[in-house]
Amino acid sequence: TLARIKKWREICPELTIRSTFIVGFPGETEEDFQYLLDWLTEAQLDRVGCFQYSPVEGAPANDLGLEPVPDEVKQERWERFMAHQQAISSARLQAKIGLEMDVLVDEVDGEGTVARSWADAPEIDGSVFIDSTSVKPGDKV
Structure with a gap:
């Protein structure tokens, strides 16, 4: 939750939070997707990945009876998600x-x-690039 993230950052200001999301899950509406974008704006996660939903054989989601999201809508939402999060991460x-x-x-x-x-x-x-070559792999500098 946002309150939990806020508390973690109060305790550890240098905290980096990473997560992964799926867009286009069956039944996802534009309103649901906008809620996710708004949440990302509030949460200010550092490192985020996103995948487009695709059905997996035997997955419980296949039996939910929800309307599949068209591929072009999944692609468009994925692009919007990635652009939105890129601005936050940057x-x-x-x-x-x-x-x-x-x-x-x-x-x-x-x-x-x-x-x-x-x-x-x-x-x-x-990555961090350092001009020096007087160190070796595994060193903490």
Whole structure:
């Protein structure tokens, strides 16, 4: 809930919250989808993924008797969702510019060092680039 997220951030201001959502679940209305976008605006999650619903053999959702959302509507909602969340994530990242934080070194080559913060998943999230090559993978700098 939003109250829980607010409390977590009061306790740990540097908290990074990650979640994944599905758009186009059978029966989803435009009103439902707008509610989700409004919730994202309030929640200000840091890292978010989104998938379009697709039926899976044997899934209980298949037996709910709800109207399927057309593929073109799912695609359009996914695009709106991603654009909406990209703006939120970008603003949250911009707020970190100028902060000093520990990073974990992933890779060192002749051009420099690639590292990531404790909040970043390798190969999914962003990286931190350091000009120094005097460190080794696994170092915390």
